[in-house]
Amino acid sequence: MKLEVIASDEGSPSNPTAEPVFEVLDVESVPYAATPTLRFHLHVSDPAGRAVHAIALSTQIQIQPARRTYDRETQERLVELFGAPERWAATTHPFQWARIEALVPGFTGATSFAVEVPCTYDLEVASAKYFHGLRDGTVPLTFHFSGMILYRGTQDHLQVVPVPWSCHAQWAMPIAAWRAAMDEQYPGGGWVRLAPATLDRLAARKAARGHRSFDDTVHALLDERGEGAP
Structure with a gap:
């Protein structure tokens, strides 16, 4: 099998403008995991319908706190993270939650896959502090994708193309999903280091x-x- 590396972010030579489209579909708590874990169900499609051998995918998940509203009680619980509410316009910047590596199996056109994100109840960690401060509603997330796509070519060739940096997906995660993962590991309690x-x-x-x-x-x-x- 021959390997051909395409160094640009412009897709394969057969369709230079097409890039994969990623969507987040759902999230669930992983039962019986060694640590609290959330499983995100994602979908990827190739607009050109090309045969994909695999995608070596890196997913960076950011929390976007400015994309939701907060009542006064929630603002008080999050004051350690963002400061006084009158300063939130300048302090509620996006911050990273997780970076996960995954291998998406081969497909033609589109497929669904999952990534698992370990969670922590350590309230010294910004993400846990933020999640713990929310009693209801959703967590605004942005998934940034990078990595390498292996396309099946003709005559037993593989074309390797970078996942374009523009590939991302926004999603609102129900905070209840994080609490379910915590309850799985710490029923009726919490954790303080x-x-x-x-x-x-x-x-x-x-x-x-x-x-x-x-x-x-x-x-x-x-x-x-x-x-x-x-």
């Missing part, structure tokens, strides 16, 4: 006060500081 020294101090306070759980200890500490329940 603490330094070992902090955890030791918290455990000592729990033992000294005879609290049944760390929840009781944290509530007691908040009550001492006058922090009421939300």
Whole structure:
């Protein structure tokens, strides 16, 4: 099999203006995964109907916070991420959530495929902090695609063409999907990363006060500081 590399982003020589079209169709929580994981279902089509041997695809997913509205309570929960609401016009810039590599199997015309995105409940991570601050609605996402397309040519040739940088898709992900992934791993609770020294101090306070759980200890500490329940 012979390999021919096309170095430009203009598609194969047979149709230099056509480029693949990507769409996001749906998302679901992956059950029984080792870590919280979301599976995005995507669709790709080749307008020229060419035979694609495979696509070595890189998908960069960005969160676009300025593309939705927020009520006052949500703004208060996100103040650590974006600052005071009056500054949000300047601070709600897009930021990266994930970068995923995938191999799309061969097809002619169009096909569907999936990419899996591991998630974290570490509230030191901007994406988790943003997701945790949303109680309902959707998360505005932009999927940016790059990589290499292997077209089947004549006489057992393969043509390798870069995925054009202009290939992208916008989609609104229901925040309920992220919460379902979290509930799969952390039912009835959340996750906060603490330094070992902090955890030791918290455990000592729990033992000294005879609290049944760390929840009781944290509530007691908040009550001492006058922090009421939300």
